[in-house]
Amino acid sequence: MDVKSDQSTEQQIIEVAEKLFMEKGFALTSTTEIARKVGCNQALVHYYFRTKEKLFESIFERKAQLMLSAILKMDDPTQPFEERLRKLVENHFDIMVENPQLPFLFLNELLTNPKRLELLTQKFQMLPLTLMxxxxxxxxNEIDKGRIRNVTPISILLTVLSLNLTPFIIRPIFQKMTNTSDELFNVIIQQRKQENILILMRSLMP
Amino acid sequence: MDVKSDQSTEQQIIEVAEKLFMEKGFALTSTTEIARKVGCNQALVHYYFRTKEKLFESIFERKAQLMLSAILKMDDPTQPFEERLRKLVENHFDIMVENPQLPFLFLNELLTNPKRLELLTQKFQMLPLTLMxxxxxxxxNEIDKGRIRNVTPISILLTVLSLNLTPFIIRPIFQKMTNTSDELFNVIIQQRKQENILILMRSLMP
Amino acid sequence: MDVKSDQSTEQQIIEVAEKLFMEKGFALTSTTEIARKVGCNQALVHYYFRTKEKLFESIFERKAQLMLSAILKMDDPTQPFEERLRKLVENHFDIMVENPQLPFLFLNELLTNPKRLELLTQKFQMLPLTLMxxxxxxxxNEIDKGRIRNVTPISILLTVLSLNLTPFIIRPIFQKMTNTSDELFNVIIQQRKQENILILMRSLMP
Amino acid sequence: MDVKSDQSTEQQIIEVAEKLFMEKGFALTSTTEIARKVGCNQALVHYYFRTKEKLFESIFERKAQLMLSAILKMDDPTQPFEERLRKLVENHFDIMVENPQLPFLFLNELLTNPKRLELLTQKFQMLPLTLMxxxxxxxxNEIDKGRIRNVTPISILLTVLSLNLTPFIIRPIFQKMTNTSDELFNVIIQQRKQENILILMRSLMP
DNA sequence: TATGAATGAGTCTTCATTCAT
DNA sequence: TATGAATGAAGACTCATTCAT
Structure with a gap:
């Protein structure tokens, strides 16, 4: 049950906590369980992170950072708009392939805990507005040129979010109800990425 | 804080519980809080429903029934396929306009509590397969006639789900981050319904 | 689950309570369960008997009376001493054949609840001392005549109690561990009665 | 009321629990009371033993082991049968002199809690059958040689159990009703041991 | 760095009892 | 006679947190 001990205990705690937080959310994960899975004393979790809250935040923030920066840095202005959009969807999707449980964790915590939402809002508002x-x-510009129908940026982002997030969020439900193996689902997911791009592109046609 | 109304206490408990369960999920809602909000003794909650679990289930099941039957009974075979699809999206969307927090509750419980998922799976598998x-x-038929591109039914359903669910699920996050009032959001939501139909229709073009 | 209703509800409550008290003792029997088994409202139990304690006492006392009077009235001074002793053992044993769970109830309550012991002590001390x-x-007299070895009356009573009570008290344990059916046990019990008489008689030989 | 001694708190909890379990049985003893008597937080009881059940079992099993092993190891095949029987009764009796409340605890739990009986049955059936x-x-052999009347082994064991257990079980009742001091009772008990041996021996005469 | 011990607050649940009807 | 509603007290148990070592 113990994790390999060639990492520092602190690192082990973070990893176990991350796994549990992703599976069950903040509230349903107990420091007792984290300690047990790490194979250390319960007090040690508090020794390193003082409170369960702080432990969570450190993980949450790192993940948020990771996802945000991944999205931000992938935009290449030299490419045509449509190509950049295609890349946006694709990259966003790929990030979640790497962190399939992250969307649920984010949703859950942001919807459940006002404090968390507050925090993210602040962080978000400090983003370079120029980007948006x-x-x-x-x-x-594209709309004016008649290459894209008249649509708000928010609307596009919501479409991307909807198409990309949902498969990952409902994954366990989907697999259970349709009796789909992990392998098969991974195939489906890859097809879905292309499908999502196609849907988005068509939705923007003039 | 008390809710002194002309309803029976039992009904009050159900309503307060429903509200809290929707806001925070099963695990984060305590019978103590329900009782406090109703303005009654905590034991009374158990007097009527014996366990927190049973109280939740009675609410959960009613909601599931409501949503399921609403979806099932709205299909009219005399209409052309495209029209029926359009109606499906529209009706599904409308149901959630009525119960905006339900999607999160469902997601949360199904993802968090294996027992709940098990239950729903069973209920789902007893559905008239003919429907699907x-x-x-x-x-x-439509595909063969060249009116719709080659696409699996599952894929269509996933698209509908994605487009329809997400706005409701991320609503609080969206409102907070974009500083959008309830009124404005309701307007946006109505536009979104048409947008979703449009996106779906375009996605099916040959 | 409900009891036949051709008796008064009060009588039904008494009977159900008696059964449950005998099986599980006072503390482990709840008025809720009594009411459920009777098929009436929980408050009704309190309507008739005010408290669970009083309900128990009324049953307990009746049983105590029954057992005591049964023992008391069976002594026939015209018979020889040995014959009376034999009858004592036999009758005492027979009473318990009729009420096999009573010994455990008595033991349990008297040992567990000081109040109960106090009560019985008082009642006992009001007994006609002449009897003892x-x-x-x-x-x-028998000892003087050399027909019985020198032994205290207390000692004899303890022997009778020991031999007669134990089979009934340990009955469930015995049956479970030796895998003995009810029928077989009833046969064994009848043999045991004779055995007990024999043991007692031999123990008194000069 | 607190027990401030030089023992570890864990040991204190065990001892207080043992005492209370013996006096009132499992069901009537609360972890709150144990904690109060020890002078510690109630949560600490659960910290050491997780559940009330486990705490009880650890005590119960230790006692059962003690009693069982004491009985098992005392048989010396080089002695004549009668002598061994005498020793059996004597040793069994002596064990209970050391643990006078144990018989009640055993009876109470085995009769009250089916799980406990199940457990003991299993343990019992793993005993060396050779012994029995x-x-x-x-x-x-003795019967064949005409040294003992025809009697089943079960019958003998029941006689021993009856004679030996009862004085300890009814002790509090006896003392209260006959107003017997602890000192006097201890004298009586010692006489009773000899009495029991005598009764058993006489009961076996051809 | 790490731990065992300890605690206070909170969880769900059950129970005997009361009261108005 | 009977009931449904309501309550206070108590039960076992869990948890995040602290502290001395």
Missing amino acids: ERFANDLQ | ERFANDLQ | ERFANDLQ | ERFANDLQ
Whole structure:
């Protein structure tokens, strides 16, 4: 039951906690369980992170950072708009293939704990607005040129989010109800990525 | 804080419980809090429902029934396929307009509590298979006639689910981060319904 | 689950309570369970008997009375001492054949609840002392005549109690461990009665 | 009320629990009371033993082991049968002099809690059958030689149990009703041991 | 760095009892 | 006579947290 001990105990705690938080959310994960799975004393979890809350935040923030920066840094202005959009969907999707449980964790915590939402809002509002603005500008440009139908940037983002998030969020439900193996699901998921791109592109046609 | 109304205490308990369960999920809602909000003794909650679990189930099942039957009874075979699909999306969307927190409750419980997923799976498998089969047949028919591109029924359903569920699920996050009022959001939501139909229809074009 | 309703509800409550008290003792029997088995409202139990304690006492006392009077009235001074002793053992044994769970109930309550012991002690001390005295006298007489070895009356009573009570008390344990059916046990019990008489008689030989 | 001694708190909990379990049985003893008597937090009882059940079992099993092993190891085949029987009674009796409340605890739990009885039955059936068989053989041998009347081994064991257990079980009742001091009772008990041996021996005469 | 011991607050649940009807 | 509603007290148990070592 213990984790390999060639990592520092602190690191082990983080990893076990991350796994449990992702599986069951903050509230349903107990420090007792984390300690047990790590194979250390319960007090040690608090020694390193003082509170369960802080432990969670450190993990949550790292994940948020990871996802955000991954999305941010992938935009290449030299490419045509449509290509960039395609890449956006694709990369966003790929990140979640790597962290399939993350969407649920985010949703769960943000919806459940006002404090968490507050925090993210602050962080979000400190983002370079230019990014969003540039996206809006580029989009408007395409619309003006008649290459994309008239649609708000928010609407596009919501479409991307909807198409990309949902398969990962409902994955366990889907697998259980349709009796789908992990392997098969991974195949389906890859097809879904292309499907999502196609759906988005068609949705933007003039 | 007390809710002194003309309803029976039992009804009050159900309503308060429903509200809390929807906001925070099963695990984070305590019978103590329900009782406090109702303004009664905690033991009374157990007097009526014996266990927190049973109280939840009675609410959960009623909601599941409501949603399921609403979806099932709205299909009209005399209409052309495309029209029926359009109605499906529209009705599904409308149900959630009425119960905006339900999607999160469902997700949360099904993902968090294996027992709940088990239960729903059983109930689902007792559904008239013909329904799904007929949908698949009709779809295949359209594909054969070249009116719809080659796509699996599951894929369509996933698209509908994705587009329809997500706005409701992320609503609090969205409102908080974009500082959107309830009124404005309700407007946006109504536009989104049409948007979703449009996206789906375009995605099916040959 | 409900009891036949051709008796008064009060009587039904008494009977169900008696059964449950005998099986599980006072503490482990709840008025809720009594009411459920009777098929009536829980409050009704309290309507008739005010408290669970009083309900128990009324049953307990009746049983105690029954057992006591049965023992008391069976002594026939015209018979020889040995014959009376034999009858004592036999009758005492027979009473318990009729009420096999009574010994455990008595033991359990008297040992567990000081109040109960107090009560019985008082009742016991109001017994006609002559009875015990006469028994002691008669015994002394036999001893003097050399027909019985020198032994205290208490000692004899303890022997009778030991031999007669134990089979009934340990019955469930015995049956479970030796895998003995009810029928077989009833046969064994009847043999045991004779055995007990024999053991007692031999124990008194000069 | 607190027991501030030089023992570890864990040991104190065990001892207080043992005392209370013996006096009132499992069901009537609360972890709250144990904690109060020890002078510690109630949660600590659960910290050491997780559940009330486990705490009880650890005590119960230790006592059962003690009693069983004491009985098992005392048989010396080089002695004549009668002598061994005498020793059996004597040793069995002496064990209970050391643990006078144990018989009640055993009875109470075995009769009240089916799980407990199940457990003991299993443990009992794993006992060396030879032991019982050898006893039966030796007995048969004596019977054949005309030194003991025809009697089953079970019957003998029941007699021993009856005679030996009862004084300890009814002790509090006896003392209360006859107003007997602890000192006097201890004297009586010692006489009773000899009495029991005598009764048993006489009961076996051809 | 790590741990065992300890605690207070909180969880769900059961129970005997009361009261208005 | 009978009931449904309601309550306070108590039960076992869990948890995050602290502290001395």
